[in-house]
Amino acid sequence: MIEPRTLKGFRDHLPAQALARERILDVARRVYRSYGFAPIDTPALEYLEILTGKGSEETDKQLYRFTDHGGRQVGMRFDLTVPFARFCAQHIATLGTPFKRYHMATVWRGENTQRGRYREFMQCDFDTIGTTSPVADLEMVLVVHDLLRAIGIERFTICVNDRRVLGGVLEVLGLTGRSTEVLRSLDKLGKATPEAVAEELGGHGLPSEAVGRLLGMAQLAGPAADVLAKIEPLVAGSATGQAGVAALRALMAGATAAGVPGERLAVDPSIARGLDYYTGIVLETFLDELPTLGSICSGGRYDNLAGLYTKQALPGVGASLGIDRLLAGLEELGRLSAVETPADVFLVFFDETRLADYLRIAAALRAAGMAVEFFPEAKRVGQQLKIAAKRGVPAALLVGSDEFVAGTAQFKHLATQQSTTIDWHGDLNVLVDAVHSLIVSH
């Protein structure tokens, strides 16, 4: 016997989890479309050269790569942004700009696993490319906000920053060009103590005064307007830094105008994002009840998405929902439903001689838009009801020999065990309408 098992970091999805996943995917699709983002898809496998050298060397290490049967060096996509860059280089001429797309697909990363971190997971990206308009930046925040609310999450914080703010501070301090290492160290705030981060920055050879100012900036918190007011003097004299502060200010104003509550949107100067290609606004989203889970929705603005593949400059802005991490979080919070079936009604197979009648009833209910599970065996009624209840079907429809004679049916809510008798006199339309209204009413 071969031991049934799955690879490290790769998972099966049982119905309860798969249903939750599909529900979130449906919501994301609906929200993205509501802003006019159009769906695209790209291959899971790309030429290796397309994928390497785009992100950091870290992403190159995490890439699943192999030689295909034709001797080609290929890799599996580790995000949806790089394939999108290639996609744009090939197709932007026919698509035109600005172009808005969403892409929900599986990606693979050969890194070590942890809670909410898998080797195979799904991302739900949306991007607007071909425009530098701050409206697109604002829309990104609005989409993230709408999305989480539509999923049913109320307590979350979208943390925004602008890469140019840190760039400006470094410029003022005479440390231009040191941004990568500084970003990485500052990003540890929240996990490591400020002292440890200060020590690490000092280890990079930064003067202690600079370390103090960087830490002071990164630890700013509170209402966005206050944070921005405190950042402003730190970037005095740097056009770049001032542009960043202005962009954040405009973003906050726009979000407020669009109805995003202030407590869900924060300016957090320590948000850096590891990916090198971000150049403007960056964003990370955390569940208030589970901040250690990490960001469940991240993104930002980039100057030139496809510079490696085309001469046409394609600025853009976009973000990605990490649905698998979010699901891990919702599960931990006990927010996932245990229902294992999409069925609305469980039709009990009562009387074997009435099979044709059951098939007719099931067909009529389905035609009216209801999901019907008709049990395939004329087993004991108690057992059928037990199975239905265990799977979480909301209601059962029982039509036995006596009911057929009387022209009735029993509609039973499985959670409450309450039965309602339906008089349908053999008229399927009456039965369907009755079942439909009983389902809706509960």
Next chain:
RNA sequence: GUGGCUAUAGCUCAGUUGGUUAGAGCACUAGAUUGUGAUUCUAGGGGUCGCGGGUUCGAGUCCCGUUAGCCACCCCA
């Protein structure tokens, strides 16, 4: 990729300084109840103790390796 913790039935866990046929609750199957599930009773199935070596008269228990999960680093969804 590096380090730490963990691994016993489908699930949650007992298992005493190594000592006979490894237990419990829940779940599952069948019956009591030939047409109504979460209660009750009865019976039953299910574990090569993650896997592979070693020490020992004897290993679920000790040692080494390995795989997987969790945690930290790194990075990130």
